[in-house]
Amino acid sequence: xxxxxxxxxxxxxxxxxxxxxxxxxxxxxxxxxxxxxxxxxxxxxxxxxxxxxxxxxxxxxxxxxxxxxxxxxxxxxxxxxxxxxxxxxxxxxxxxxxxxxxxxxxxxxxxxxxxxxxxxxxxxxxxxxxxxxxxxxxxxxxxxxxxxxxxxxxxxxxxxxxxxxxxxxxxxxxxxxxxxxxxxxxxxxxxxxxxxxxxxxxxxxxxxxxxxxxxxxxxxxxxxxxxxxxxxxxxxxxxxxxxxxxxxxxxxxxxxxxxxxxxxxxxxxxxxxxxxxxxxxx
Amino acid sequence: xxxxxxxxxxxxxxxxxxxxxxxxxxxxxxxxxxxxxxxxxxxxxxxxxxxxxxxxxxxxxxxxxxxxxxxxxxxxxxxxxxxxxxxxxxxxxxxxxxxxxxxxxxxxxxxxxxxxxxxxxxxxxxxxxxxxxxxxxxxxxxxxxxxxxxxxxxxxxxxxxxxxxxxxxxxxxxxxxxxxxxxxxxxxxxxxxxxxxxxxxxxxxxxxxxxxxxxxxxxxxxxxxxxxxxxxxxxxxxxxxxxxxxxxxxxxxxxxxxxxxxxxxxxxxxxxxxxxxxxxxxxxxxxxxxxxxxxxxxxxxxxxxxxxxxxxxxxxxxxxxxxxxx
Numbered sequence: 001x002x003x004x005x006x007x008x009x010x011x012x013x014x015x016x017x018x019x020x021x022x023x024x025x026x027x028x029x030x031x032x033x034x035x036x037x038x039x040x041x042x043x044x045x046x047x048x049x050x051x052x053x054x055x056x057x058x059x060x061x062x063x064x065x066x067x068x069x070x071x072x073x074x075x076x077x078x079x080x081x082x083x084x085x086x087x088x089x090x091x092x093x094x095x096x097x098x099x100x101x102x103x104x105x106x107x108x109x110x111x112x113x114x115x116x117x118x119x120x121x122x123x124x125x126x127x128x129x130x131x132x133x134x135x136x137x138x139x140x141x142x143x144x145x146x147x148x149x150x151x152x153x154x155x156x157x158x159x160x161x162x163x164x165x166x167x168x169x170x171x172x173x174x175x176x177x178x179x180x181x182x183x184x185x186x187x188x189x190x191x192x193x194x195x196x197x198x199x200x201x202x203x204x205x206x207x208x209x210x211x212x213x214x215x216x217x218x219x220x221x222x223x224x225x226x227x228x229x230x231x232x233x234x235x236x237x238x239x240x241x242x243x244x245x246x247x248x249x250x251x252x253x254x255x256x257x258x259x260x261x262x263x264x265x266x267x268x269x270x271x272x273x274x275x276x277x278x279x280x281x282x
Numbered sequence: 283x284x285x286x287x288x289x290x291x292x293x294x295x296x297x298x299x300x301x302x303x304x305x306x307x308x309x310x311x312x313x314x315x316x317x318x319x320x321x322x323x324x325x326x327x328x329x330x331x332x333x334x335x336x337x338x339x340x341x342x343x344x345x346x347x348x349x350x351x352x353x354x355x356x357x358x359x360x361x362x363x364x365x366x367x368x369x370x371x372x373x374x375x376x377x378x379x380x381x382x383x384x385x386x387x388x389x390x391x392x393x394x395x396x397x398x399x400x401x402x403x404x405x406x407x408x409x410x411x412x413x414x415x416x417x418x419x420x421x422x423x424x425x426x427x428x429x430x431x432x433x434x435x436x437x438x439x440x441x442x443x444x445x446x447x448x449x450x451x452x453x454x455x456x457x458x459x460x461x462x463x464x465x466x467x468x469x470x471x472x473x474x475x476x477x478x479x480x481x482x483x484x485x486x487x488x489x490x491x492x493x494x495x496x497x498x499x500x501x502x503x504x505x506x507x508x509x510x511x512x513x514x515x516x517x518x519x520x521x522x523x524x525x526x527x528x529x530x531x532x533x534x535x536x537x538x539x540x541x542x543x544x545x546x547x548x549x550x551x552x553x554x555x556x557x558x559x560x561x562x563x564x565x566x567x568x569x570x571x572x573x574x575x576x577x578x579x580x581x582x583x584x585x586x587x588x589x590x591x592x593x594x595x596x597x598x599x600x601x602x603x604x605x606x607x608x
Contacts, residue, residue, distance in 0.1 A: 013423055118592060119300060120584050122547035123565065127581055130569055131307055204430040212551060215434050218569055234438055234555065241446055249442060253435050260430040265423065 007272045014272070017265020024259050028077040031070040038071070038224065039063035047245045057247035060232070065251045071224035072255070076211060079137050079144070083206035086145035087152065088199050092191075094149065095156025099164065100183055106157070113153045121147035125209050129218050144209045145202075152198050156191060163190055193274035200267030204260055211256060226252040286597065293589045300585050301578075305356055308574050309349055319369075365582070366575040370568070376579040379564060384583070386456050387553070387560030390477055391545045394484025399538060401485065402492025403531065409493065410500035421493065429490025434551035437483045441555060444479060451479050454557035476558075483552050484545060495537060499530040532603050539595030543588030 042062035050057045055066035098109040124147040134140045172182045214227025229252040234240045323333035365376040409421040445453040461469040549562030568576035
């Protein structure tokens with residue numbers, strides 16, 4: 001516990017990151033309780049400046065911007081976490097299978113992984129989103145993870161190969177401990193630090209992809225999302241070209257930037273916590 | 283030489299597999315644009331034969347044939363260098379649209395890649411040499427955050443700052459209306475002026491990964507035995523730095539070619555925001571109008587670019603780094 005505290009005090013930016021990420025998680029959890037209904041348009045208050053009633057002002061239809069940001073947080077974070085989780089699961093399973101099940105499986109799985117690594121992931125995600133159609137959040141998370149597990153699978157595979165040749169694994173196998181038991185008791189725990197750090201990285205890329213799909217307008221606009229706000233701000237509402245509506249443009253931008261900053265700085269902290277070699281160095 | 287042939291053949295197969303997968307993905311989905319048009323024509327009172335002929339002449343597809351036959355026709359077409367016709371701009375060949383858009387993207391992406399590479403390397407070396415001070419932490423965090431911020435957010439922010447708040451750079455297009463495209467000075471100047479914001483976005487979103495990679499390799503190389511030996515031999519500082527520089531940059535080279543593909547993907551967001559007439563914009567427009575042949579073509583082109591870049595990177599890498607024996 002003391003060590004963890006030291007990691008945070010050594011670089012205050014890590015603390016900032018955790019606070020930012022926690023802030024958005026709190027918004028995502030309590031947002032639907034605070035604002036259970038969609039924001040109400042008010043034609044008398046179009047592009048109102050920030051005030052006590054409207055924390056961040058109002059948008060082109062007189063809706064409260066803060067309310068929309070809060071409602072968007074839930075959707076963004078939920079899909080991002082789910083997508084990152086899927087990415088980690090697919091990547092880990094493929095990597096473990098390729099590294100652990102022998103050269104034939106390895107060859108087949110690595111050819112497939114290579115293919116996914118060469119296909120541009122953003123383009124593939126968009127094509128899948130358009131052709132499959134996004135009916136709900138789970139499908140969306142699945143599509144986001146489908147194109148982005150390649151790097152992790154590759155890294156896990158090479159780590160499994162190097163761990164497999166270490167003596168403690170040979171001893172375990174030599175003692176007659178079943179292969180599956182060795183895999184889950186000895187190999188996987190050694191990979192855990194890397195997987196946890198990669199979860200944070202996957203989170204930034206799923207946020208990127210998810211908000212991007214909404215921003216491009218690929219997805220039907222039925223959810224409250226920061227991408228939808230940014231799309232309206234830059235496109236239809238003309239908020240981009242008027243100085244009056246600055247808050248409507250800047251709010252989704254700030255939300256995305258702060259969320260990504262929080263994730264990146266937290267991942268720095270997580271990295272320092274799970275990797276003992278980094279604990280001594282700065 | 284043998285290796286070269288094998289690489290080229292496997293790449294061609296890979297390109298073909300990707301093309302086939304996109305073909306089936308798009309054809310087998312319910313409500314494909316061919317069927318939609320076919321049924322629209324049927325509802326207008328055409329006979330089945332007439333409607334099928336109409337779809338065939340407009341979109342170069344035959345909806346009432348089995349998919350496998352359509353696939354063979356498509357393969358034959360592909361080998362003749364045709365990707366079919368656009369749906370949104372009815373009758374225009376996809377290849378023509380792509381070749382009109384490609385040069386713009388190619389130039390901006392290459393510029394962005396080079397600039398972000400050099401800035402990233404510079405920052406990486408600084409961060410590695412000041413490893414134990416706050417400077418390193420600042421550079422690392424700033425680069426990873428710049429990398430994590432989505433390209434469309436950076437693009438919108440830059441556009442707002444430099445076009446709306448300060449009227450410095452143009453908001454759309456690749457060149458002004460007063461110049462004529464060609465090899466002449468006014469056009470080149472106008473093009474470069476319009477290029478500043480898109481290239482700036484590529485640089486801002488791209489340099490982070492270079493910075494982190496360069497820092498990692500520089501630290502590894504500094505601790506290498508040969509660097510220690512060079513230091514013990516009392517070589518001049520500039521010689522040491524050139525050893526260090528070259529050996530740290532080498533491992534980044536494969537990533538350099540690979541990121542070309544990632545930037546092509548990112549161009550969807552960047553070019554849509556700046557209305558820049560490149561591949562990304564074409565792809566973005568094709569998505570919003572559900573123009574499947576154009577989508578297929580752009581996707582195929584992007585994938586092919588990456589695969590070719592990969593092969594080139596591999597071959598050049600074994601030439602650049604004599605330690606790699608093929």
